[in-house]
Amino acid sequence: MAFRLRTVIPIWVLAALAAVTIGIFAAPESYIRWIPLSFAIVILLTFVSQIVIFDKDGLVDRVMLSVGGAIVILAAATGVLGLLSLV
Secondary structure, three states, X not given: OHHHHHXXXXXXXXXXXXXXXXXXXOXXXXXXXXXXXXXXXXXXXXXXXXXXXXXXXXXXXXXXXXXXXXXXXXXXXHHHHHHHHHO
């Protein structure tokens, strides 16, 4: 399991960094445009990271963990940024 998380956790960190960067630098009215764009980049980087390791065993599990975690992180960021834009 530790081997699988070696390629999953960096994707989660990237999603969190993208959310924080959007919160700091984007205008509140453009949050809704930047979050899906960051999710698309995270998906592309997920596939790149899985191709780089050349291990077909557990590929679907690793991709599912990466993308699922990124969805949760960016959904939480969407909620937080949405609430902050109302203030």
